[in-house]
Amino acid sequence: MGNNDANNVYILFVHASFYDVLNYAYFTGKAKNNLPDHFCGKCFRGKNTTMESGIFRESICIKARKLSENQKQMTMLQTQNVSYSYSGGTPLTFPDVACGRNEHWLLLGQSGTGKTTFLHLLGGLLTPSNGSVSVNDTDLTQLSQSRRDKFRGQQIGIIFQEAHFVRALTVGENLQLAQKLAGHSPDKARVRELLDRLGLANKINRKPDQLSVGERQRVAIARALVNKPAVILADEPTSALDDENCQEVATLLEEQANLAEATLLIVTHDNRLKERFEKQIVLS
Numbered sequence: 023m024g025n026n027d028a029n030n031v032y033i034l035f036v037h038a039s040f041y042d043v044l045n046y047a048y049f050t051g052k053a054k055n056n057l058p059d060h061f062c063g064k065c066f067r068g069k070n071t072t073m074e075s076g077i078f079r080e081s082i083c084i085k086a087r088k089l090s091e092n093q094k095q096m097t098m099l100q101t102q103n104v105s106y107s108y109s110g111g112t113p114l115t116f117p118d119v120a121c122g123r124n125e126h127w128l129l130l131g132q133s134g135t136g137k138t139t140f141l142h143l144l145g146g147l148l149t150p151s152n153g154s155v156s157v158n159d160t161d162l163t164q165l166s167q168s169r170r171d172k173f174r175g176q177q178i179g180i181i182f183q184e185a186h187f188v189r190a191l192t193v194g195e196n197l198q199l200a201q202k203l204a205g206h207s208p209d210k211a212r213v214r215e216l217l218d219r220l221g222l223a224n225k226i227n228r229k230p231d232q233l234s235v236g237e238r239q240r241v242a243i244a245r246a247l248v249n250k251p252a253v254i255l256a257d258e259p260t261s262a263l264d265d266e267n268c269q270e271v272a273t274l275l276e277e278q279a280n281l282a283e284a285t286l287l288i289v290t291h292d293n294r295l296k297e298r299f300e301k302q303i304v305l306s
Contacts, residue, residue, distance in 0.1 A: 096123040097156075098285040099144065099253050104153035106139055113151065116140050119303055121285050123252070126276055128296070129289045131305030138183075138257055140305065141289045145180050145255050146170045158252045175204030179246030179284070181256040181275075185238050187230040193217065193241050194226040197248045204249045216244040219281075220274075236267070243274065247282055254279055256288045260295065268294050 099121040107113040114136040121127050131137045142148040143155055146162040155162045158177055162170055174180075187196045197216070198208040217223050220240045230238060239259070246254055256275060260268040272288075272295055279286035288295065296302070 097121070098123045098125075098158055099287065100156045101144070102154050104140075104143060104150045104155060106136075106143060106148060107151045114139060116143070116153075116305070117303060121253075121287060121301075123285055124280065124283050125301060126279060126286045126299055127288070127301045127303060128299035129287055129303045129305065130291065130293075130296070132291055135305040137289045137291070137305055141180075141255050141257050141287075144253075144287070145178050146174045147180075171203075172205055175200065176206075176249055177252045179249070179251035179254045181242050181246045181254070181259055183258040183261070185230075185242035187238075187241070187245075189230055192227050192229060193222065193233070196230070196241070197245055200245050200248050206249060212248060213244075216247055217241075219278075220244050239271065240274070243278060247278055247284075250282060251284055253285045253287070254282070256286070258290050258292070259288060260290065260292050265294065268292065269298075272298055 097120050099119065101116065101119050103118070105113050105115045116136065119127075129137060129140065139148065143150050144157075146155070146157075146165075149163060153163075157173075160173060160177075162173070165173060188199060191199060194210070194213050194217070197213045198210070201208050201212075214223065214226065217226055220243060222237060222240055222244065225233060225237060225241070230241070233241065246256075254275070259275065260271050263271060275286060275288065276298075288299070
């Protein structure tokens with residue numbers, strides 16, 4: 023086939039079954055760069071294609087979209103030539119990183135190497151002196167402060183070393199507030215689903231001060247996940263924990279990142295986590 027692959031496929035399969043078209047384009051790999059990302063009736067408007075049912079068509083469309091997505095390795099978090107200078111301080115320079123979708127990374131470094139600064143740069147809380155930080159193909163350095171704040175709320179979930187909540191609000195209200203700040207309407211069903219998944223369903227009407235340290239940490243994880251972010255950043259989530267709880271929190275973060283299909287980056291100096299994460303960045 024030449025440059026008109028897509029048109030040739032449409033003509034070739036004008037009387038073919040819907041599944042034949044899907045097979046040809048996605049399983050043989052031909053014309054995959056020219057055909058639409060998914061197949062449905064709209065793709066073949068005016069053609070005499072055979073479709074057994076709307077349900078069949080929809081299921082094939084979903085499969086096609088997944089195949090199309092899997093053909094591309096999506097880089098969800100990327101930096102290039104990033105440096106940052108505090109007033110009167112020595113400039114900090116950071117390595118280039120490229121973290122793919124649903125990958126789990128560990129950012130290691132001793133105190134003073136700039137781990138938390140780097141996390142704040144990745145999360146758009148700070149603007150680099152030089153270089154770029156991109157999340158889900160959006161360069162944070164090119165956004166205004168207000169647009170960056172809204173983007174962070176929608177696309178980035180940050181778990182801080184010390185959880186901060188609005189103390190006058192309940193657990194459920196704190197999560198709904200995170201939804202509002204991201205520009206979403208409050209979704210109580212989503213809040214209940216997350217808290218239930220994290221074993222906190224019976225704490226939804228409690229105030230933060232009425233929770234244990236471990237419960238507050240899980241609420242912080244729920245808040246980071248409530249807007250279904252593309253990237254989850256966790257700052258020293260295990261540094262104050264004993265060995266057993268260290269592993270439990272690491273497992274919880276990985277499980278929740280997998281469920282959200284999000285990229286997870288844990289910033290830590292805790293060497294106990296080294297064996298869990300194959301992908302690592304070391305600051306020195």
